[in-house]
Amino acid sequence: MDTVLLSHEQVIRSVAFFGPLTLLAFWEAAAPRRTSTWPTAGRWLDNLALGVLSTLLLRSLSPILTVGAALLASERGWGLLNNVALPHWLSIAVSMVILDVISYFAHRVFHAVAVLWRFHQVHHADLDLDLSTGLRFHPLESFAFTAINITVVLILGLPAAAVLAFETLVSATNLFTHGNVRLPLALDRVLRLFVVTPDMHRVHHSVLAVEGNTNFGNTVPLWDRLFGTYCAQPVAGHEAMTIGLPEFRDPRSGALFWMLAHPFSRRAGGLLRS
Secondary structure (H helix, E strand, C coil), X not given: CHHHHHHCHHHHHHHHHHHHHHHHHHHHHHCCCCCCCCCHHHHHHHHHHHHHHHHHHHHCCHHHCHHHHHHHXXXXXXXXXXXXXXXXXXXXXXXXXXXXXXXXXXXHHHHHCHHXXXXXXXXXXXXXXXXXXHHCCCHHHHHHHHHHHHHHHHXXXXXXXXXXXXXXXXXXXXXXXXXXXXXXXXHHHHHCCCCCCHHHHHHHHECCHHHHCCCCCCCCCHHHHHXXXXXXXXXXXXCCCCECEXXXXXXXXXXXXXHHHHHHCCCCCCCCCC
């Protein structure tokens, strides 16, 4: 099964990305949760350009990315799970949980460490929130997250199939959680018991630091609830809340060159403080 999955890795990744992207684009157009504050077309082009650039730079290093690291660890017997007799399904399940909780804590670290926040600011400086925001990550932030995951994969010997499954899941959920889509409130209340919903994640993009430092989870709300970083709703309500960062309110902060150069500018930094 692993061989079949890995031999179709690029197809699986493409379907997991373009399928949700297409669905959410139609959903946002048909039933938006919020009225856009800033012109959408320019934001989409710049956010998409940044996402494509980050992906291309990462793919250029494909032999040493997380799936490659998992294959190397398996081949050489590195890591905990490669030296423990577990049913394969359990090894995959445990690995996906490990990767998800690591992702949660890594996200918190990017908010807490000034030099890392410089790069993560690019994501939070978006003045509106929609699926294109889920593509808006500085290439060096993407490299850093990948390096963290590679380290975890090598130390723990996580199986390649689990790594591929997790990254495919995150690719889809990252678009969904940033989507400007309307869900019935009753359905949202049920869903957020199990998965991160757009309304739940939108709070994380609030201009208010007390809200922006909550809801760090990517896929499930468990870690936020367990570690005390869960916030149910924004104080101002979803339609009236302000998205972004208080110090960056100029639409030019969405330009591709600004996003690439910003972490190295003197204006970068200034951690979110509650």
